[in-house]
Amino acid sequence: MKLDVNALRYLSKDDFRVLTAVEMGMRNHEIVPAELVERIAGLKHGGTYKVLKNLLKNKLVHHDSSKYDGFRLTYLGYDFLAIKTLVNRGVFAAVGRQIGVGKESDIFEVATEDGTVLAMKLHRLGRVSFRAVKTKRDYLLHRNSYNWLYLSRLAALKEYAFMKALGEHGFPVPTAVDCNRHCVIMSLVQGYPLVQVKQLQNPDDVFETIMGLVIRLAEHGLIHCDFNEFNIMIDDDEKVTMIDFPQMVSVSHRNAKMYFDRDVECIFKFFSRRFNLSYEEDNDECDGSESETEENGRPSFLSIQKTAGFLDKELAASGFTRKDQDEIEKLIEGGMDQKDPTSSEDEELVEEGEAPDEVNDIISVEMNALQIINQQEMTTSCNDGERLEEGLSSCDPSIGCEKETLVSGEQDGSDESDEGDADGDALLVKRLNKQRKRAIAAAHGRTRLLASRNSYKDKGGKNSHNSKIQRQALKW
Numbered sequence: 001m002k003l004d005v006n007a008l009r010y011l012s013k014d015d016f017r018v019l020t021a022v023e024m025g026m027r028n029h030e031i032v033p034a035e036l037v038e039r040i041a042g043l044k045h046g047g048t049y050k051v052l053k054n055l056l057k058n059k060l061v062h063h064d065s066s067k068y069d070g071f072r073l074t075y076l077g078y079d080f081l082a083i084k085t086l087v088n089r090g091v092f093a094a095v096g097r098q099i100g101v102g103k104e105s106d107i108f109e110v111a112t113e114d115g116t117v118l119a120m121k122l123h124r125l126g127r128v129s130f131r132a133v134k135t136k137r138d139y140l141l142h143r144n145s146y147n148w149l150y151l152s153r154l155a156a157l158k159e160y161a162f163m164k165a166l167g168e169h170g171f172p173v174p175t176a177v178d179c180n181r182h183c184v185i186m187s188l189v190q191g192y193p194l195v196q197v198k199q200l201q202n203p204d205d206v207f208e209t210i211m212g213l214v215i216r217l218a219e220h221g222l223i224h225c226d227f228n229e230f231n232i233m234i235d236d237d238e239k240v241t242m243i244d245f246p247q248m249v250s251v252s253h254r255n256a257k258m259y260f261d262r263d264v265e266c267i268f269k270f271f272s273r274r275f276n277l278s279y280e281e282d283n284d285e286c287d288g289s290e291s292e293t294e295e296n297g298r299p300s301f302l303s304i305q306k307t308a309g310f311l312d313k314e315l316a317a318s319g320f321t322r323k324d325q326d327e328i329e330k331l332i333e334g335g336m337d338q339k340d341p342t343s344s345e346d347e348e349l350v351e352e353g354e355a356p357d358e359v360n361d362i363i364s365v366e367m368n369a370l371q372i373i374n375q376q377e378m379t380t381s382c383n384d385g386e387r388l389e390e391g392l393s394s395c396d397p398s399i400g401c402e403k404e405t406l407v408s409g410e411q412d413g414s415d416e417s418d419e420g421d422a423d424g425d426a427l428l429v430k431r432l433n434k435q436r437k438r439a440i441a442a443a444h445g446r447t448r449l450l451a452s453r454n455s456y457k458d459k460g461g462k463n464s465h466n467s468k469i470q471r472q473a474l475k476w
């Protein structure tokens with residue numbers, strides 16, 4: 001997936017305002033009616049349509065007139081919203097080359113103002129998992145194909161929360177820096193995925209370290225679920241870092257033992273294949289404890305002392321709740337082996353030319369400084385727009401916003417089918433008006449939008465991630 005951040009530099013605040021309006025509209029619409037975009041954006045004299053044309057030209061939105069005249073965000077549009085928010089927050093200032101293509105992500109280098117290079121992971125659920133999820137459409141209800149926004153955002157939040165919590169508990173993971181929408185910023189790992197390593201000085205030590213990690217994770221109540229040579233990085237000193245956490249599950253998951261055994265097996269297989277190591281006889285080598293190994297030398301899930309829910313508090317502090325965990329577990333079951341080979345047609349979501357799984361396809365791009373908006377030039381309305389945008393994003397995965405819908409008594413399940421008849425029109429107008437009122441309230445600086453969106457996500461204390469972001473947003 002190409003990410004030409006140059007375009008970002010030439011986008012005006014009106015462009016971002018309209019792009020944000022499309023994003024807002026996507027809470028309740030797969031394709032956002034042009035009229036709704038116009039109302040939310042609130043630009044004068046039909047300005048929205050001119051801007052939409054520009055966004056379309058830059059492939060930030062997609063136009064669909066099959067049922068009515070409407071727009072939806074593309075991945076690129078979503079990327080730009082996240083990148084701009086993070087740049088405005090001061091998290092980084094430039095985007096560099098692509099350093100990884102995961103099965104459901106693109107990873108880029110980004111640089112901070114002082115030149116520190118970090119890694120930016122843009123989640124692309126829909127590439128693989130969404131295919132698996134397709135069979136669970138009933139669960140997704142009215143969300144249909146636009147749930148890629150929701151899924152990617154939820155996956156990013158989960159990854160960020162786990163990375164942060166695991167780091168705090170001394171696990172060798174990248175340092176979690178920030179997260180917005182489907183984007184996670186973390187420290188850059190100086191190393192290579194284990195899959196690229198042909199030789200190790202001390203394969204036994206590395207193996208033991210890695211096995212020790214699987215066991216320690218389980219003791220902390222967790223299973224990685226995609227623990228393999230692609231998600232373990234190793235540096236020149238053979239120091240191990242684990243990455244990629246969106247599919248982690250709790251040891252209380254009904255398939256926990258199977259996932260644990262699968263992770264263990266992946267490592268055993270890889271080490272015996274690549275480094276010709278055989279562990280069959282070394283029953284008590286893995287973690288030094290005989291009671292935790294089975295006869296074939298594999299650690300035994302059942303005999304590990306596990307503390308389920310151990311990290312729940314830390315995870316919730318990042319805005320990732322038990323409910324989010326349950327929800328994402330329902331959607332993405334058990335990581336990489338869940339690919340559904342039968343569904344090759346994930347049309348719009350798998351864009352042409354996208355690289356397949358796990359190819360570390362290095363695309364060289366110059367570091368592009370991102371002077372997106374001159375902060376001094378920002379007018380009051382621009383600041384409000386920013387705040388409005390923060391309200392939308394702030395690590396809050398609930399793009400679907402079902403709760404708001406329920407609270408306001410809207411019937412979103414009404415779908416496109418009744419669009420066109422009088423009742424449908426009346427309902428649409430009512431909905432448009434409500435959307436508009438909310439947008440106006442937010443743009444006028446009333447924080448109801450922020451508060452209401454965060455109140456159910458982040459009931460938490462004053463130190464929770466969302467409240468920090470709110471405070472920061474209000475300072476601008």
Ligand code: ADP
Pocket residue numbers: 099100101102103104105106107119121174186187188189190192193230231243244245360
């Ligand atoms: P996916 O979930 O799509 O599999 P990963 O998180 O595994 O994505 O990342 C894909 C690849 O990107 C990794 O194999 C690795 O090469 C690279 N990568 C990911 N995170 C980092 C990081 N923090 N530092 C350096 N490289 C990274």
Ligand code: MG
Pocket residue numbers: 102103230231244
């Ligand atoms: Mg991976």
